[in-house]
Amino acid sequence: MGVELKVKCGFIIVLNAIMLVGCGKLTIEDAQPTLTSKNTTLDKIRATNTLVVGFHDRPAPFSYVPNGSATPIGYAIDIENHLINAVKLAVNMPNLDVQWKRIEASERINAVKTGMVDFECSTITNTLARQQEVSFSMGFFVVTSSFLVHKNQNFTGYQDLNNQKVGVVKNSVSEKILHDYVKNHATKIKIVQIDSENIENALQTGMVDMLFSDDVLLANNRMNLKKPDEWQIVGEPNNYEIYGCTLGKNDDTFKKVIDNSLLDLYATGKIYQMYDKWFKTPLPKLGKNLNYSLSVENAKLFAKPYDTPVPSDISKATQNISKGFKTD
Template sequence: MKKLIKIGIAGVLVLSLLGLAGCGESQSNGTAQKGSNAASEKVLKVGSDIAYAPMEYMNEKQQPEGFEVDLMTAIGEDMGYKVEFQTAAFDGLITSLNAGNYDAVISSMTITEERAKSVQFSDKYFQATQSLAVKQGSPIKSEADLKGRKVAVQVATTGQEVVEKMGITPQKYDTAPDALNDLINGGVEAAVIDSPVVAYFIKQNPSKNIVTVSGNFDKEYYGIAVKKDNKELADKINTSLKKLIDNNKYNEIYKKWFNTDAPKL
């Protein structure tokens, strides 16, 4: 999943997605401040790389949609927040979070020990793994066949890390669709990308003859990131996330995007 951290803050495009509004206060970094009027709301600024369907992407109206958008919005509603999404390149999200540009990040971010040195994660909310995508009829049947092949990954992700650990230097792309489109065009022979993203891409492009083959990849879990010292906000997110899981709202959101019940986390 999206994983590695690089320095540098990308410009952001601010987009608003309304959740259940609070009353008479504005919110940043989990600490309430008095608003200028009674109509002000509590706001949770959330950073995300909104180019990762079906997890998060821009719809035809250039509004964010996807599983993580719905989930974060539901969490915000339960907390009494208006959720404001800001989109930026994945490899700058943690830097921007720690600079105070966001209160939280949700962006298919794998929980890892290395990353946990820089941020505090919520409880896990999604299980995934890497998928090995090839063109139908490819001689590549498993990850063991990738040696000496041109392999595409999204830059700064665990897909990149997995491939590099095999001793392969991958071709890196800014987005997962860029990597998969180059696979279609013959620029690479395989792509190692997050499983839900590959499955969605194949579903949306049935005529492109892209298939997945056996890959022996570990399970990974996504978490919502907040600043290391913001335990108050992390606890609020965890409380709301647990409530959504217990009352079946989480499963409803999962089923909407993946047409199946959510696995037990």
């Protein structure tokens, strides 16, 4: 298309981000692809002059709606806005009507699957089971399941689980991981299902001894507790999960637009600015700070993007990301 990225070999982080294609002058290929099939998401958008973007209004800093506002903000929302611009270019409609649709966590897969929304980016994990219903973009965040516990507890990780009351978010991937661990290690614990809205209350009232969830979500829970400094996130990584944007299944044209836009975000280094804004500084309209440093796994994701459920499956990626760029 002609969006140029000038990259110096000395810029180590961005150099790693584009190591698949080497150093030099790069261009994004096919950000505005030629449509050869009908009834694609882009066809629908063109026909209706409307792009419907889904969002979930929690947790911060991924997405939230400040008091007195009707517009969501957050890390995932900034990413969606970047993708929206790419879609506008792809359909050649700079004045495209963009509609934001709030969806519950339990509705996200079905909302995309049925076409209620054209895409959504939230804290939803890319799994093989979910790939049977929707497609996933390249990942935009890597998490691992950990424990949020009070510092007074003598707890350091999985080896201390016996006789504990552990809270999990109902129907989450972390819940399945914990059940599998207990089954495989004959650990005796009580697993308590909690709705995401009641997590902090369950911890502070003693309903559970600790919470088991994605580490970045635990950072959000800790931030919302009355005395966050008294709580800590512990536990050695036992798994890695990938958050990706959900897209309609079997629409390679639309997926290429979304993936190339994410690749642009990573290769230009803009993703690091977004990260610092939402994870390392006080949150707009909230004033709270997650103080969540960039993990090694997230740095690897930004350096070498992939769209598979786990990093070890990069070789099985459904799209060769390196083809998104060509060297002049």
